[in-house]
Amino acid sequence: MTLWRGLWVADLMRLTILAGFLGAGKTTWLRHQRHIGAFADCHIIVNEAADQAVDDLLLQDAARLSLIAGGCVCCDARDRLKRVLHQICDAQSTGQGPSEILLETSGLAEPAAIVAMLAADPILQRHIRLQEVIVLVDAREAPAQIGREPLCRAQIGAADRIILTKIDQTPQPLHALRLGLAALAPAAEVTGAVQGVAVDLPLLDPKAQPLRWAQASGEPIIAHTLDLTGVDWPSLSVWLSALVHQHGENILRIKGIVDTPAGSLLLQSVGRTIQPPEQRSDPPGRLVVIGRGTSLGALTDSLRLWAGLAAPD
Ligand SMILES: [Zn+2]
Incomplete structure (x- = not known):
């Protein structure tokens, strides 16, 4: 047919x-x-x-x-x-x-x-x-x-x-x-x-006040991939929390598989919210950071400085 x-x-x-x-x-x-x-x-x-x-x-x-x-x-x-x-x-x-x-x-x-x-x-x-x-x-x-x-x-x-x-x-x-x-x-x-x-969502109350949003503008949003070679887990975890807490409104998203003493973990954050890590069998070593008005150079320098590594030439 x-x-x-x-x-x-x-x-x-x-x-x-x-x-x-x-x-x-x-x-x-x-x-x-x-x-x-x-x-x-x-x-x-x-x-x-x-x-x-x-x-x-x-x-x-x-x-x-x-x-x-x-x-x-x-x-x-x-x-x-x-x-x-x-x-x-x-x-x-x-x-x-x-x-x-x-x-x-x-x-x-x-x-x-x-x-x-x-x-x-x-x-x-x-x-x-x-x-x-x-x-x-x-x-x-x-x-x-x-x-x-x-x-x-x-x-x-x-x-x-x-x-x-x-x-x-x-x-x-x-x-x-x-x-x-x-x-x-x-x-x-x-x-x-x-x-x-x-x-299931509860029945919608049509008499409730809807959320209203003001207009907003923004700088371009850019995705960066950070190389984690040589960065140890204690440095990385502290650096990540500092980044998220200080720049949460411009760091929109972090996602990557990293090597920790507990094995490979999938780390994710959305805005200032860090999600619970998830055990993974995929190879670690890369971290994607998506931010507004951020530069890969600045992120990499800051991470390497934090981890006690020389900044790349
Ligand atoms: Zn597009």
């Missing part, structure tokens, strides 16, 4: 765009979805703005996985995304394609720009149907983030579905936040999740 229909029109592959600001929990959510069997026959594309990707290590079990690192697929790495999608379309033409594609964007991506790229490409239009734009929103950080980051508002505005993450770490019932989100994305369905697991 599929063969017969295929004579007329190729089956379209469904594309889900998974977006959300830095640290919203996209990889955690995706890992759980795969654990419960969702996105099984799916080609997963992971995009990391940083040169060195961390998220792909977390999704290594995926049968079909493409990594686009060192650029954001909504802007500077858009052509690379197009090439990967074209390859998937070619595979589909020979009967080797997946039924679904999931694109996990970097935290810096605007979904609307990706949707526009899809719509403008005749090959992609023939093979791919946009299924859904899912935007993850960190319930704890969102009230501040949405006010500060125009990008965060743009992401929310593009959502078909908003998933509020980390709702176990915020006072319930989140009426003000949910009404504020509804003002930014009136048509989006809003659900909740903890560690990727769907959680």
Whole structure:
């Protein structure tokens, strides 16, 4: 039957765009979805703005996985995304394609720009149907983030579905936040999740006051990868806490696998919040720091100074 229909029109592959600001929990959510069997026959594309990707290590079990690192697929790495999608379309033409594609964007991506790229490409239009734009929103950080980051508002505005993450770490019932989100994305369905697991939200009180956000501007946000060679764990941990506490509003996200006396640990922070470390078997040694108005040189010098190493020439 599929063969017969295929004579007329190729089956379209469904594309889900998974977006959300830095640290919203996209990889955690995706890992759980795969654990419960969702996105099984799916080609997963992971995009990391940083040169060195961390998220792909977390999704290594995926049968079909493409990594686009060192650029954001909504802007500077858009052509690379197009090439990967074209390859998937070619595979589909020979009967080797997946039924679904999931694109996990970097935290810096605007979904609307990706949707526009899809719509403008005749090959992609023939093979791919946009299924859904899912935007993850960190319930704890969102009230501040949405006010500060125009990008965060743009992401929310593009959502078909908003998933509020980390709702176990915020006072319930989140009426003000949910009404504020509804003002930014009136048509989006809003659900909740903890560690990727769907959680029911209480009934929304329409009489509550919605959160309102003032307009904000910002310096460019840049992702840096720090080389941890020679940096010992005690120095690194103290340096990280100092960095986060003194510059939390400009250090948006830290993520990396580091070597500690307890083995390889995945370290993450979002704003000033440091998340509990997670045991990992992946090789350590790199740390991604995403900040506003930060320079790699300044971060590296400060870390090496702290660790008692000579500054690089
Ligand atoms: Zn971009």
